[in-house]
Amino acid sequence: MAKIYSKKTVVSNNNLKPKKEVVSFLLSYSKALSVIKINNTSFEIIAN
Amino acid sequence: MATIQLTDALLVQDYVAGNENALAVLIKRHESKIYGFIYSKISDRDISNDIFQDTFIKVIKTLKSSSYNEEGKFLPWVMRISHNLIVDHYRKTKKMPMFRETEEFSIFSIMSDDALSIENKIISEQVEVDLKKLIEELPADQKEVLMMRMYQDMSFKEISEITGVSINTALGRMRYALMNMRKVIDKHQIILTN
Numbered sequence: 001m002a003k004i005y006s007k008k009t010v011v012s013n014n015n016l017k018p019k020k021e022v023v024s025f026l027l028s029y030s031k032a033l034s035v036i037k038i039n040n041t042s043f044e045i046i047a048n
Numbered sequence: 049m050a051t052i053q054l055t056d057a058l059l060v061q062d063y064v065a066g067n068e069n070a071l072a073v074l075i076k077r078h079e080s081k082i083y084g085f086i087y088s089k090i091s092d093r094d095i096s097n098d099i100f101q102d103t104f105i106k107v108i109k110t111l112k113s114s115s116y117n118e119e120g121k122f123l124p125w126v127m128r129i130s131h132n133l134i135v136d137h138y139r140k141t142k143k144m145p146m147f148r149e150t151e152e153f154s155i156f157s158i159m160s161d162d163a164l165s166i167e168n169k170i171i172s173e174q175v176e177v178d179l180k181k182l183i184e185e186l187p188a189d190q191k192e193v194l195m196m197r198m199y200q201d202m203s204f205k206e207i208s209e210i211t212g213v214s215i216n217t218a219l220g221r222m223r224y225a226l227m228n229m230r231k232v233i234d235k236h237q238i239i240l241t242n
Contacts, residue, residue, distance in 0.1 A: 025101065029108065031068050035114075
């Protein structure tokens with residue numbers, strides 16, 4: 001019977017999730033960011 | 049009520065149209081896959097979080113600037129971005145390797161304090177004093193060349209110009225100066241080591 005020689009990773013990857021703070025930062029960043037394109041140049045504007 | 053699962057493509061479309069909730073759904077849907085992928089390569093939770101964040105910042109910027117070409121491949125595209133950021137991360141750390149203290153590896157094995165201990169400092173000062181005394185014993189012409197070479201860090205060309213002798217003479221005087229000093233050291237059995 002074939003043996004599997006490779007080691008199993010210690011932590012299963014399925015349960016891994018980024019920190020809540022990271023996700024909430026991304027959502028707020030997305031809300032605050034607007035990109036305006038003027039003549040092939042894009043300007044990023046972040047609302048306070 | 050049954051909830052209809054919108055496809056990634058539709059969510060992306062919604063998000064580009066201004067629906068911020070669509071991004072939340074997209075992140076929720078793929079976060080464990082993307083984060084797991086990053087973590088599998090990095091094995092550090094904090095760095096993985098940073099790369100995850102940078103990945104989505106790129107995603108958000110690209111989507112908001114309408115330069116994303118939807119071909120029904122949202123997840124592979126995000127994975128590609130995170131893959132590139134992982135490569136960047138390794139490039140950076142290669143240039144500036146980071147060492148972490150483990151049981152087998154102590155950070156102090158590669159870090160050391162170059163400063164001399166008090167005892168060594170005293171010895172070193174004593175050696176300097178002895179050396180100066182030895183130099184004082186040399187004939188004037190040899191002493192002059194040795195001082196210029198060792199203490200003023202001048203080249204033999206400069207020494208020869210200043211003293212008005214040829215380079216060979218300056219070299220010869222230096223040689224004799226060292227030989228004479230060695231002789232005195234041997235004769236009196238002076239120890240000049242730290």
